[in-house]
Amino acid sequence: MSQLKDDGKPLFVQIKELIEDQIVKGQLNEGDQAPSTNQLVQFYKINHVTVAKGVNQLVDAGILYKQRGVGMFVAEGAKETLMKQRKEDFMDLYVMKIVEEADKIGLSEEELITLIKQARRNM
Known part of the structure; x- marks a missing residue:
């Protein structure tokens, strides 16, 4: 972790984002058991209520499901749901701002694409 x-x-x-990242990266797959709240509490040395709040948000969103007495597991379709949400967030948080700024400074679509490709090569 x-x-x-x-x-x-x-x-x-x-905590919520950590588990989401593990699902998106394929470290946790559908049906896999997610780390328990006790494991997360012990590893991160944080309050049980804090961990439970993050995990319960994932349960409420249908990303994880609880099996009483066994633990929490990654729900079917969780990765697709997270990927869809992240793409929407990416558009809203980053792409729209980049396009707005490109328009302000007069960058064409082709120039913007060239800059994005250049940035990827420099990573």
């Missing part, structure tokens, strides 16, 4: 960051996000959001 990766470490939590001191980036201003609440810890329960970081």
Whole structure:
């Protein structure tokens, strides 16, 4: 498991995003057992209520499901749901702002695409 960051996000959001990232990256697949709240509490040394809040948001969103007495598991279609949401968020948070700024400074669509390709090569 990766470490939590001191980036201003609440810890329960970081826990939620950590599990989401594992699903998106294929580290957790449909039907796989997700880390238990006790495991997360022990690993990150944070309050059980905080961990439960992040995990319960994933359950409420249908990303995880609980099997009483056994644990939590990745729901069918979870990766597709997360990918769809992340693509929508990416559009809203980044692409629209880039396009707006490109319009302000007079970049053509072709110039913008060239800059994006150049940025990818430089990664």
